[in-house]
Amino acid sequence: MSRSHEFRAVIEGDDDKNVKKLTKEQLRYMGKIIFGIFAHPDDEAFLTAGTLLQEVNDGSELHLVCLTDGCGKHSMNPDNVSDLSETRLEEWHNAGKLIGVKNQHCFKYVDGNLNNDDHIEITERIVNMVKDTVDKDSDKQIEFISMDTNGITGHIDHIVAARSALLAYYRLKMEGFPVTRVRLACLAEEDFADINTSWTLREPGRSSDEIDETVDARDQYDRVCEIMRAHHSQRSDADEWINKLGDRVAINHFIVRD
């Protein structure tokens, strides 16, 4: 029997009975629990550092999830360290400390190898991790932050991260957990107008019509750069990103699903 028969449940309309309607001020007072779900150590820094800093400043409890250890066939290793996995996870923990996260969970899959079976397993792991962390009756509302389902750069691991986060979100919602939205970090057309075919297929950034929320954390520009550069082994990417975008690296764009 196909597994599709086991998951007949569908999301029917906006049934948010389990989510208390609170004002922004009440939510800020109570704090949210945010799960940032990404594929590689450094995705959180490049795509969402400004937003994560703002959330922690506003009292949110932040949990970072990284699916892989950032070590695979195509991983950069400019210092030829003998254990790149260990180095990248250490860098990721340093970045997490700078952001002010409460917990970091690495699932330790191999970078570049994620597939459909992993996607199903990862989804179940995310659901179980949320259940282990938050009570179903919690007054605190839960949000997810992940990446555009087009994979941003087109990296398959990014696509698995985004789709696993979304699938876990909808399953938790159907079970009555107080999950409120998923923000999928995306590129903006104004910054990345063209298709890039130099490695995987990077589609153009999203148009203003497609972007639901933009967080401007340029007042945190120096800290955002520090968080990006905490991933020292990936410093050429950080330099390229910062040189291209300037202080716009502290502006994050999101597609929002609820």
Ligand SMILES: [Zn+2]
């Ligand atoms: Zn990545």
